[in-house]
Each structure stands twice: as C-alpha cells, then as structure tokens.
Amino acid sequence: xxxxSLRNGQNxxxxxxxxxxxxRMMNEQSESLTRCSWAGSDPLYQHYHDREWGRPVTAxxxxxxxxxxxxxxxxxAWITIxxxxxxxxxxxxxxxxxxVAQMGPEDVERLLQDTxxxxxxxKIESTINNAKRxxxxxxxxxxxxxxxxxxxxPASELPEPGTxxxxxxxxxxxxxxLRKRGFSFVGPTTAYAFMQAMGMVNDHVPxxxxxxxxxxxxxxxxxxxx
Numbered sequence: 001x002x003x004x005s006l007r008n009g010q011n012x013x014x015x016x017x018x019x020x021x022x023x024r025m026m027n028e029q030s031e032s033l034t035r036c037s038w039a040g041s042d043p044l045y046q047h048y049h050d051r052e053w054g055r056p057v058t059a060x061x062x063x064x065x066x067x068x069x070x071x072x073x074x075x076x077a078w079i080t081i082x083x084x085x086x087x088x089x090x091x092x093x094x095x096x097x098x099x100v101a102q103m104g105p106e107d108v109e110r111l112l113q114d115t116x117x118x119x120x121x122x123k124i125e126s127t128i129n130n131a132k133r134x135x136x137x138x139x140x141x142x143x144x145x146x147x148x149x150x151x152x153x154p155a156s157e158l159p160e161p162g163t164x165x166x167x168x169x170x171x172x173x174x175x176x177x178l179r180k181r182g183f184s185f186v187g188p189t190t191a192y193a194f195m196q197a198m199g200m201v202n203d204h205v206p207x208x209x210x211x212x213x214x215x216x217x218x219x220x221x222x223x224x225x226x
Contacts, residue, residue: 056221
C-alpha cells in the first residue's frame with residue numbers, strides 16, 4: 001500500500017502535448033473517476049492504481065517481480081520504484097527467476113553503478129538470493145502462485161472495507177514462512193503490501209471505481225493449487 005503525498009512537476013506551456021479528440025476524452029474520463037486517495041494526480045500512479053493494484057495475479061514472474069520491488073521500495077516512496085520499474089525489468093531479465101538466480105558478484109557490482117535502479121547492495125543481493133529460494137518454492141509447490149495464494153486470508157480476518165492496516169495476521173504468517181525459507185527483505189509490512197497489490201485482498205475503498213471491478217475479478221478467480 002502506498003499513501004505518501006505526491007508532488008507534480010510543472011510543465012512549460014511549450015511542452016504541453018497537443019491531444020486529439022480521443023485522447024482528450026480519455027483524459028476527461030480519467031479525471032472524473034473516483035479513486036483511492038493515494039492515487040493522487042500523477043498519471044503514472046493513477047494508471048498503476050487503475051490497471052494493476054489489487055487485481056489478482058497468478059503469473060510467477062509478476063509475483064516474483066512484485067516481491068522484489070516491494071523489497072527495493074523499503075524506506076522509499078512507491079512512485080520512485082514505479083519510475084524505475086522498466087529499468088529494473090531490463091537489468092533483472094524481466095524477473096525471470098532462473099536467470100536472476102544465476103547472477104553473481106560481478107552482476108552485483110555492475111548494478112551498483114546503474115543509476116536507473118535503486119543502488120543498494122543489500123537489496124540487489126537479496127533479489128538474487130530470493131530467486132534461488134523461489135526456485136525451491138516452485139519445485140515444492142509447482143508454482144510460486146500456488147505457494148503465495150495459500151496465504152489469502154479468510155473472510156473472518158479481513159478488516160472492514162475502507163479500513164487501512166499496515167500488516168495482518170496473514171501477512172505475518174507469510175513473512176514468517178518466507179524468512180524461514182531463507183528469503184530476505186520480506187517483513188510483515190512488505191508482505192501485506194505484496195498481498196494488496198497482487199489481489200489477495202481488496203483494499204480499494206468502497207467508493208473507488210476499482211473496488212467493484214476487483215471484487216468481481218476475485219470472485220471469478222480460480223485459486224492456484226486448489
């Protein structure tokens with residue numbers, strides 16, 4: 001979950017793009033939508049909120065990517081990670097688990113010089129370590145999705161819609177199990193943010209236009225491994 005305030009850059013008049021009728025209509029429709037307050041006014045943030053956050057994910061590469069990026073986000077604003085996400089995908093081979101697991105010390109040193117990502121040795125090394133741990137999870141459960149969706153909380157554990165929490169019983173269970181298996185940068189708050197983003201809970205506020213869409217997607221989802 002991300003809730004920090006956003007700063008919008010100032011565009012010079014000469015840099016304002018000329019929009020065609022369809023683009024203007026899309027912008028007007030986007031501006032008229034009711035969103036969670038944390039989506040702010042940054043178009044990148046709004047797109048992430050509208051099209052990704054909370055929508056159920058079962059693809060292993062997407063799950064692994066999000067787990068890693070949540071680790072990189074620790075102590076930073078999520079918008080910082082979003083702005084660097086494409087470069088993260090490039091340097092970590094699209095978060096292909098097997099390719100990341102093969103990376104070594106030379107790759108770490110190279111990435112520490114790459115200004116397009118977060119240059120934090122511990123987080124880079126953690127991503128490589130977690131790829132190796134993810135391989136073991138995949139071998140044991142058949143897929144990362146089958147493992148992670150085991151932690152989807154029962155209805156009895158869910159807070160009231162619109163209630164914001166930083167972690168939950170389910171995220172603490174997930175964090176404890178991941179750390180036992182050798183994962184790093186996977187505390188209970190990071191685990192809960194992961195669960196929110198990947199649709200294991202629906203934490204859009206009831207007034208947000210995404211709330212009903214996500215609820216419907218979750219109802220129709222065939223849970224992996226079940």
